[in-house]
Amino acid sequence: MPETDVNAEGTEAPDLANKSVVKAMGLLRELGRHPRGITVTELAQAVGMTRPTAFRLLLSMEQVGFVDRIDNNYTLGWEMARLGRLADPTAGxxxxxxxxxxxxxxxxxxxxxxxxxxxxxxxxxxxxxxxxxxxxxxxxxxxxxxxxxxxxxxxxxxxxxxxxxxxxxxxxxxxxxxxxxxxxxxxxxxxxxxxxxxxxxxxxxxxxxxxxxxxxxxxxxxxxxxxxxxxxxxxxxxxxxxxxxxxxxxxxxxxxxxxxxx
Incomplete structure (x- = not known):
């Protein structure tokens, strides 16, 4: 059963957030703090995630360029750099x-x-x-x-x-x-x-x-x-x-x- 919260009318509304996406964003944010790279074990500990979950998400993001891996160290990938150049830091x-x-x-x-x-x-x-x-x-x-x-x-x-x-x-x-x-x-x-x-x-x-x-x-x-x-x-x-x-x-x-x- 999906998680729910209470809306303005006092009734429960379904939580539509994709938990895997939220976790992946947390990994990317933490990777941004380690420009020289960090291991999956260290990364999982930093964000409070199990190592298998962190590894699975990193593998998926590596396939689309959001994450790079050199030996056992992970860093932000080329696609993140490309999107960063396009983003307006003041937007929002x-x-x-x-x-x-x-x-x-x-x-x-x-x-x-x-x-x-x-x-x-x-x-x-x-x-x-x-x-x-x-x-x-x-x-x-x-x-x-x-x-x-x-x-x-x-x-x-x-x-x-x-x-x-x-x-x-x-x-x-x-x-x-x-x-x-x-x-x-x-x-x-x-x-x-x-x-x-x-x-x-x-x-x-x-x-x-x-x-x-x-x-x-x-x-x-x-x-x-x-x-x-x-x-x-x-x-x-x-x-x-x-x-x-x-x-x-x-x-x-x-x-x-x-x-x-x-």
Whole structure:
């Protein structure tokens, strides 16, 4: 008898998910964490699957190019690489995170945005939600990238790199946007170290006069940076004793987004 769950009407609905496909996707996701390969025994243990089941699924995926095998080690196959080049990494992300951002925007009553990390120093702001306040920041951020040293999102990306990489990327003298912009690389490095220690970043009148933003990282189960969650608003309001609670709300929401994105 098929497994069932309860639908909106309170009646049981059949579970239409194909369990073998779900298990195969779990194997592929785990293989992505092992670019140099992993044995079937190690893979089965990692995903909580029996070795015969894992071997059968790997054999099937190997036949269609989703998995490669060299000796006893399995890796993602050429077909996965081909499909990866065709995929838009932002597709579907905005729809998944938008309801979460909407709820947080109402809770903190400020503008909330989520930027998807696209590389060590690149990101794309794929979703944004506005508060109900009359004085707010709205519809300014989508699909725009701001200077790494003068944006809270950029500082999170820089903090994910070591100091040597930051020095290689940034010049000694940085562009100025306001009187508060950090224009010295050494001064920025000191702030980046604080970001690593504190787990969040801020900009305070550094990109535009009167603009304050605070960001936290969104990470997957392995600690890799998926994106950045940011709250933005007028500096006087954002700094009026609310910052610690806002940071905690951002952190809790970042964990929720990470789970939602799988």
């Amino acid at each position: 992300v905005a729809a998944k995170v938008q309801p979460i951002l909407e709820r947080l925007a109402q809770e903190v009553n400020e503008t909330i945005s989520f930027a998807l990390a696209k590389g060590p120093t690149e990101y794309d702001i794929v979703a944004e939600a506005s508060s109900s306040r009359m004085l707010r920041v709205s519809n300014l951020y989508l699909h725009r990238q701001y200077p790494l040293h003068a944006s809270a999102t950029g500082k999170i990306l820089l903090a994910d790199l070591d100091d040597a990489r930051v020095i290689k990327i940034l010049p000694e003298t940085l562009a100025s946007y306001t009187r508060q912009t950090i224009t010295g690389r050494e001064a920025l490095l000191r702030e980046i170290r604080d970001v690593r220690a504190n787990g969040y970043s801020v900009i305070d009148n550094e990109l535009e006069e009167g603009l304050f933003a605070v960001s936290v990282a969104v990470r997957d189960a392995d600690g890799l940076l998926l994106g950045v969650l940011t709250a933005t608003g007028p500096d006087q309001r954002m700094k009026s004793g609310r910052l610690p609670s806002t940071v905690e709300q951002l952190r809790a929401t970042a964990e929720e987004i990470a789970k939602t994105l799988g």
